[in-house]
Amino acid sequence: MPIRVRVLASDQPLLEGEADFLTFRGADGDLGVLPQHAPLLTWLKPGEVMVRQGDGERHVFLEGGFLEVLPDLVTVAAERGQLSSELGLEAAEEALRGAQERASRDPESPVAAHLFEVAQARVAAAQLQRRRERD
Amino acid sequence: MATLRDIRRHIRAIRNIEQITRAMQMVAAAKMRRAQARVAAGRPYAIAMEEMVADVAKIGKEYHHPFLVPREEGPGVLILVTSDRGLAGSLNVNTLRAAHSYMLRNFGPRYQVVVLGRKGLEFSRRMQLQVLHHRVGISDQVGPEELRPSMEAAVSAFLEGGAREVVLAYPRFRNLLSQVPTVKVLVPVPPRGEAEGPHTEGDYIYEPDARAVLERLMPAYVEAEMLHAVRELQASFYSAQMVAMRNASSAAGDVIRELSLTANKVRQAGITRELMEIIGGAEALQAARR
Numbered sequence: 001m002p003i004r005v006r007v008l009a010s011d012q013p014l015l016e017g018e019a020d021f022l023t024f025r026g027a028d029g030d031l032g033v034l035p036q037h038a039p040l041l042t043w044l045k046p047g048e049v050m051v052r053q054g055d056g057e058r059h060v061f062l063e064g065g066f067l068e069v070l071p072d073l074v075t076v077a078a079e080r081g082q083l084s085s086e087l088g089l090e091a092a093e094e095a096l097r098g099a100q101e102r103a104s105r106d107p108e109s110p111v112a113a114h115l116f117e118v119a120q121a122r123v124a125a126a127q128l129q130r131r132r133e134r135d
Numbered sequence: 136m137a138t139l140r141d142i143r144r145h146i147r148a149i150r151n152i153e154q155i156t157r158a159m160q161m162v163a164a165a166k167m168r169r170a171q172a173r174v175a176a177g178r179p180y181a182i183a184m185e186e187m188v189a190d191v192a193k194i195g196k197e198y199h200h201p202f203l204v205p206r207e208e209g210p211g212v213l214i215l216v217t218s219d220r221g222l223a224g225s226l227n228v229n230t231l232r233a234a235h236s237y238m239l240r241n242f243g244p245r246y247q248v249v250v251l252g253r254k255g256l257e258f259s260r261r262m263q264l265q266v267l268h269h270r271v272g273i274s275d276q277v278g279p280e281e282l283r284p285s286m287e288a289a290v291s292a293f294l295e296g297g298a299r300e301v302v303l304a305y306p307r308f309r310n311l312l313s314q315v316p317t318v319k320v321l322v323p324v325p326p327r328g329e330a331e332g333p334h335t336e337g338d339y340i341y342e343p344d345a346r347a348v349l350e351r352l353m354p355a356y357v358e359a360e361m362l363h364a365v366r367e368l369q370a371s372f373y374s375a376q377m378v379a380m381r382n383a384s385s386a387a388g389d390v391i392r393e394l395s396l397t398a399n400k401v402r403q404a405g406i407t408r409e410l411m412e413i414i415g416g417a418e419a420l421q422a423a424r425r
Contacts, residue, residue: 008180010279010362011173027342039194039335041187042342043351066352068187070333077183077359079279 003035005051005074007060009081014060015051022074024049024067033069040069046121048084048128049076059084059132061125063118084129092126095119139405142398146391153387159222160380167311167373170275174308174366181363186332188356191339191349192324193332198345201294202322202353209299211242212267212292214285214321215259216305216364217252219271223375226306226314227254233316234304235262247298249289251282251365267292277365279358286358293322301357305364306371312378314371321360322353 002018023032025047033040044065051058065078099119103112137145192203213234217227231254238246250256250269259266268288273281292298301322306314319325341348 006179006183008183010177010180010359012176013179027348031342039333039337039339040342041191041195041339041348041352043348066184066187066348066355068190068339070190071335073333075183075187077180077187079355079358 001035002053003033003037003074004072005076007049007051007062007076007081008078009062010077010079014081014083015058017051017053019051019053019074021052022050024076026067033074036071037069039071040067042067044076044078046118048125059125059129061087061122063121084125085133087122087126087129089123089126089130092119092122096123137397137401139398139401142394142401146394146398149387149390149394153384153391156380156383156387160377160384163373163377163380166275167370167377170366170370170373171308173276174363174370177363177366181359184356184359188324188352189327190332191352193327194335194338195345195349196338197341198349200346200349200353202324202349202356205323206297206299209297210265211238211246212249212289212296212298212301213238213246213264214249214289214301214303214361214364215251215255216303216361216368217250217255217258218368218372219253219273221254222379223372224379226371226375227252227258229314229316230304230306231255231258233318234302237302237304237318241300247292247296249285249292251285251361252368267296273365275369277362277369279362282358282361282365286354286361289361290322290354290357303360303364305368306375308367308370308374311374314375317367321357324356 002020005015005017005019005022006013007015021032021034023030025045026042027045028042031042044062044067046063047061049060049062049067051060060076060081061084062076062078062081065076065081068075096116096119099112099116103109103116106112188202191200195203215231215234217230221227244262245265247265247267248255248259249267250259251271251273253271256266256269256271259269268285270282270285289301293301300320302318303321304316304318307317309315339345
């Protein structure tokens with residue numbers, strides 16, 4: 001029996017549907033969830049959430065957020081995120097350069113460090129996406 | 136009686152006002168459509184955060200975050216979400232009235248406020264409330280970062296300031312004609328009924344651990360609620376403003392019609408009088424010749 005999954009960003013719902021399996025970057029490392037998983041609550045590191053249903057996989061990039069697993073529902077809520085297919089490698093790399101500059105200008109700032117981490121994750125996700133599109 | 140010139144001047148003045156209200160109506164209508172789309176797109180996230188926190192309140196046992204523990208004492212904190220500008224009918228007044236009466240009932244007249252929007256700030260000063268934080272000039276494309284200082288002020292009023300309750304007040308956008316003043320308790324997280332929420336045996340698995348997750352989740356929940364309230368306000372504000380300006384435009388139209396009628400009557404009376412004078416003069420001349 002598949003699980004219901006909803007992935008929501010603060011400005012738009014990103015994905016809603018059923019899944020046989022999903023993976024994400026939890027606080028303690030990458031995790032996978034199958035149906036009948038025990039309740040789980042974690043924050044997310046910036047990165048991709050993958051939702052598999054049948055033969056299809058969908059990928060969403062999130063800048064952080066929270067994930068809750070309940071017996072019949074997985075909720076993923078993040079302030080910001082977008083479908084990986086909409087990332088664009090060039091835009092992600094551009095953003096990374098900006099974030100890098102800011103972090104080197106202000107090495108003490110936790111905000112700049114966080115933005116840098118997010119930008120790195122976005123580039124990684126965009127690269128993965130490009131590889132998937134090639135295959 | 137007013138002279139024709141006075142009436143015409145009056146008509147011109149009102150026509151100018153009508154042009155302004157009509158322009159404002161169009162601008163508000165355009166902004167309203169965008170704000171409405173934003174509020175609809177953001178609603179699922181706000182609801183999800185609310186549900187997540189309510190789930191934790193129900194099944195989480197490992198760590199009782201302060202947001203989950205009811206308090207007996209302490210001041211009340213009101214997060215007041217209002218617009219910067221007026222010309223939107225009774226929108227802000229309704230919200231302020233609903234919020235104020237709730238706070239008065241539960242905390243007396245000297246409660247604390249975190250204020251978003253100029254209208255709320257003016258109200259708080261007038262009522263001599265204790266303003267912990269205020270913010271005006273929030274953009275229409277508001278994002279979570281923009282509200283962070285305001286959220287932190289509200290959260291720390293509860294965690295460090297010993298507040299008993301954090302309450303959020305805003306006008307909820309229902310449709311163009313209806314904006315509902317909404318007052319809801321954010322903290323402590325209101326408990327849900329037995330039937331609602333998840334039915335599971337035992338607690339969550341927390342990563343990295345219960346305390347760390349909840350210490351992040353709880354402020355994020357308050358922020359999500361505030362962000363959504365601001366979007367609700369914006370959609371409500373532009374709707375109310377559009378309706379107010381439409382009413383103003385049509386009222387101006389009515390006045391102009393009435394004044395035009397009066398102006399025509401006055402003009403007609405003037406013409407009649409002049410004719411009478413001419414005829415009278417002519418008859419007097421003829422009488423003199425005979």
